[in-house]
Amino acid sequence: MPKVLIADKMSNRAVEVFKARGVDVDVITGLSKDELMKIIGEYDGLAVRSSTRPDAEIIGQATNLKVIGRAGIGVDNVDIKSATDRGVVVMNTPFGNAITTAEHAIAMLFAAARQIPKASERTQNGEWPKSDYKGTELFNKTLGVIGCGNIGALVAERALGLKMKVIAFDPYLTEERARKIGVEKVELDTLFQRADAITLHTPLVESTKNIVNRERLGMTRKGLILVNCARGGLVDEEALKDALDAGHVSAAALDVFSIEPAKEHALFGTPGFIATPHLGASTNEAQENVAVQVAEQMADYLLTGAISNAINTPSITAEEAPRLKPWVDLADKLGTMMGQLLHEPAKSIQITYKGGITQLNTNPLSAAALAGMLKAAMPDVNMVSAPVLAKERGIELTESYVNEAERADSLIRITVETAVRKFAIVGTIYRGEPRIVRLFGVPMDAAFSPSMIYVRNDDKPGFIGEVGRVLGEAKTNIATFSLGRKKEGGEAVCLISVDGMVSDATVAAIQAIDQVKIVDRVTL
Template sequence: MAPRVLISDKLSATAVQIFKDHGVEVDYQPDLGKDKDKLAEIIGNYDGLAIRSTTKVTEKLLANAKNLKVIGRAGIGVDNVDVPAATARGVIVMNTPFGNSITTAEHAIALMFALARDIPEANASTHDGKWEKNRFMGVELTNKTLGVIGCGNIGSIVADRAVGLKMRVIAYDPFLSNERAVELGVEKVELDDLFRRADFITLHVPLIEKTRNIIDISAILKMKKGVRIINCARGGLIVEADLKAALDSGHVAGAALDVFETEPATAHPLFGHPKVVCTPHLGASTTEAQENVALQVAEQMSDYLMKGAVSNALNMPSITAEEAPRLTPFVKLAELLGSFAGQLTETGLKAIRIEYEGEVAGMNIRALSAAAITGVLKPLLQSVNMVSAPVMAKERGIAVAEVRNNASANFESLIRLTLTTDRQERSIAGTVFADGQPRIVEIKGIKMDAEFAPSMIYVTNEDKPGFIGKFASLLGDAGINIATFALGRLEQGADAICLVEVDGDVPAEVLDKVKAIPVVRQAKALKF
């Protein structure tokens, strides 16, 4: 029987035809996404669900989706999909991460022009029959400094267009290498330096814990008077009340917002403000972009339902059905090793080296490397997946090297991940034991034996008597229970590493006390 796909948001007729051409049965109900009860009533009849942003795929909806195998989002954002709930039910979530890039970048540039020349206000005034030529005194973009926060796929396109406009472009992105910055013609800077120097600031980062409220009153006060701010990325990056206060005071000369913390935004404190340009999340709204993502999602979903091929999945690696049983444990290991190293990386990342030793060297290392890169980038780029990770690394000028060695000295299979940053080189190695569980066997050349756990504390220290007692007492006094405790050292009295699994989260004040122990060099809370 042919697989059935429900399209609950508006997709083009061409996309519908692609499903049919692949032998997929299609039920096109473009307004169904607005009726969550009706959608929940019939979702159990379908193998696939194709959506845009209107349909909300919640845990409750998924509970009714007994036969659902894949969700395809025509676009990059999956804020309207409960990805963990879908993963728990074995439903693949796909998106189309690159179809909207040019369109969104062009919208940011358009809003920058609108701000610079007061175009919306001047347009309204002229339509009202006024001729207020002296009221609208704009500024040139030429020779102005544009600060780009996030220089990935979209940000780099904005930077390229701005360089063409003869602007000076400075960029903040921890994953942007010096070589890639030179290639783009931008200057790589720290965030505070960007705030201090930029005449215009444009945001192109995902909304994650590290970026939420990245522009608040403290950030605004670091900016030069007369700065103009553009946000075509995500609501929640800017504290809107702080922005309004800065606009009212005149410290910020103008703002252009395509996204808002709560959408749809039918009422907002900034609506009607003479210094603010607002658009209703139009970043991806061009004929070309809408058509591109619709066609891409139809192709991807059809390939999966008819052939088992997986692409652009946020919660599943690109692995064939034949490879899966053997490869999946090593995919998990590679991503965990990447996540471990990525969470410890705080400076510009220049290179990733992945070594495969023993039996794993003969496997499909493309999927393994993609998983490792995903783990490295995910702490900052939450929406990254195994398909987009290699592209995102390349965009940021991060060199990726893969090395195969069919022999392994101590294990049947070993994966070693080495990150090179502006300041140092860090490596971690792991294997998969007979029980299928990934384990850490080496950190920075120091032999270890530790499992990955949901909450861990990583400590580097001098191997001096008394450290373990002080550390354990500190955690005990804070009411933090130690589940496992792994230690390693180069030699007596030299560098040592402590890797501890704990129950629950580690408060920042506790971590500060650990760092204050005299022999401790670094302490970091890790989450897996």
């Protein structure tokens, strides 16, 4: 039974989901880093919110960990690279609190435009400061949305309902998508120059850190309203204070800060400034939604291999997982064999899918093939880390699709190009078992086995007898013997499945046979 640790406070519905699905679960919150490191090795899954920070040291101690689930959107508290290197899938829940966060952003926009918190405070203190608060009407104003993904689009939809004009910057936003949600796509500097109000809905990464800085604030219209309900660190808080003090920014509402909890801050008390303590996702509905969603996603992965909303690996639906499993196994075996038969670095890898398999989700298959390929040089590589490692090493991956397949309903072809040559291996699934149907241009029909001998030889009489003699003298039992050739008397390929490992002396004896050109061992 898989075992999961819930390390941050979340709705008890998560526990109910895990138990109902047959996953063992412990709830231990408030752990120090050292305390977490001592116990993390016991768990297959770790569910967190924003308090627990699984870094490289913690992940390094997580010997059984397979998945980290973040109940929420932002994953900057998780060391994605370390998780990827260790083959740990990192998931978030991008939809569970989207509406709640969007509503909070709109609420903050209204509060800033009318200075509601300060007016309320003074009124309740016995004042009647009606003349001190002349707010800003949002009707017909231009709202700039930085980050127009799920939450940004929901904010835009609500702003359009208020009859605001909405412009958006997002490097992944297409013109077609912009038109569909009713916003105008603009460049970042243009957004700062045109917007009457700006709201942030982008993750915190290197390229977005301090995206609202002193220079860009200087581009804005006098009287700007700024709202940040996304991530702390997106706003240069010192520059914002200066802009508020100068009256250039009329109001700012922050739900997140670069350092949290922000119990003391230079912005506190600044005229026009509103703060809330990271409440974007804090509604009963959102808390339950993200808890249920993260538990369902983690349980699906641990029990069936289904992957949803993963940050560092392709998604696989629960329906796809059983159908993909044999093809993932085939892709891994083809890649592993190719990796062991190559003796120089790969420059490029092309994976071609033919026939019915083109209708499946092939992303996991490509990841499995890459992992198999790289295994010979990097034993710790896995499906999660393989695409990243290949890219880091300058290996170009391309995928292609052909509707018709020869000799089978579906085929996977892996072609690898090195500095000096090009090789290809083709496989299929036949009666539920992975098979090799072509190897380095030679047609054949061979099963995979844990220990195999690959031989490239001249197609001349006496070869099979000589190989049998060598293996017999080495007391190595032959399980299967598969042959293929391009033409009579030409080059042939042989795959021999044997029981047990093959010694260096046996390989050398096979190499010494007259007809033999190349001998290699393959271990799966």
